[in-house]
Amino acid sequence: MPGEPPPTSRLRLTLAYQGTPFDGWQSQPTGNAVQDHVEKAFAAIAGCRVVVHGASRTDAGVHALAQVAHAEPPASATPNDWALALNAHLPDGIRVTAVSRASPAFHARYSASGKTYEYRIWNARYLHPLERGRAWHIPSAIDDATLAAATRRLAGRHDFALLSANRRTVVRSTIRTVHSIDLRRSGPLLRLRFRGDGFLYKMIRILVGASLRCARGQAGLDWIDQLLAGATRRCTFCAPAEGLYLVEVHYARGKTPAA
């Protein structure tokens, strides 16, 4: 039809990956970041460099159930063909679970309105062999009630400067809103689910580290208040990466126009 814009070649990708075998999301000199592998797969198929932008720069060891990314390859194939071809080129530890056309205005990172992460803790004397690389092993007693109290204090809109690893000069603001932190225990397995509008560098792992310090009796809940008030030193207790999962990237309807 005359006047109709040409079909965009921007694609929205959903990806699942295991954190352990890779050097995090963001491209590394090793070539072993998830972004590197996805870009290599695109290049092998398209014959040219295709930059892939991820919604979350997950650290090495962090798993993703549904990372979102966008890329703008030559408009030569259908989204379904891209999914098939990319998975044929990707290592087993990374899978593209969905591909759809996206508007040129869609940006995986900047269009996102929030994210959900889960942190898994295996709280038993011995780490279950099937949980290796998939949970933080804490053999000592955890007081679930104190843990819940700590997470209740952390939820909400706060300055998380002392609960992240960012330098103040790098990010514009260290104020974030954590909409909710849900705690669930099923036997030795403790799961903390974080939903927020955005998280600073290592923030979730430090929130987990700080909460667990309280729940193991190593600090009082007042310390959480002091951290949020900027009235103490930065928290250096960072939970290990292998317990962290990127569960979902949220997009407000208006911000993700369909192609």
Next chain:
Amino acid sequence: MPGEPPPTSRLRLTLAYQGTPFDGWQSQPTGNAVQDHVEKAFAAIAGCRVVVHGASRTDAGVHALAQVAHAEPPASATPNDWALALNAHLPDGIRVTAVSRASPAFHARYSASGKTYEYRIWNARYLHPLERGRAWHIPSAIDDATLAAATRRLAGRHDFALLSANRRTVVRSTIRTVHSIDLRRSGPLLRLRFRGDGFLYKMIRILVGASLRCARGQAGLDWIDQLLAGATRRCTFCAPAEGLYLVEVHYARGKTPAA
């Protein structure tokens, strides 16, 4: 007290292990069977050979959440000390999750009254990276109703000669009772839970293979009846080991006297 029998040195062990890194439960020339690793750990601690008897001879690749075994080491340590010491010597992929004293009459295998296994299937186009080595990937459509119908026919007391890999001459009888086969789907994840008084060699994987053949429209349910009636050839469809989990070994109260 006079006349009281001396404390027995027989121990009952509960073990969890990942199937993938090992050559099954039963001792192998490679020395990489789970039994080999547990016996090596006992030998390193006790300074003498200690034979470990497992309840289930899980195949290479099959996982265990709660394998049960017994052993009779020198009565030099408490069960708790044995658990600590064994785990210090075992590879990460194997953990002793519980140790208790057992009566000399307790035999992990012969005292067992039944077992529960679970078989996991990932039924989606792409295998989730976190399910690698932990589920059977079936990308094609599965008819859950037909799958349930097939498992209903297989449950009960039957001659499973054509649904196992045993040679008739090796086992006394190929008649077994499958108490229940429960089917649960949660999105792409299908779980089949088998409870029975005992299972023949590769029987569960062949029951899964036969049921899935029906559920994928490759065979009719009549074929299941023919297999159970001994009226056709042996079923050669064996589901892969990595989807199978030994969940529990059951012991009748009277058969497991406490020490």
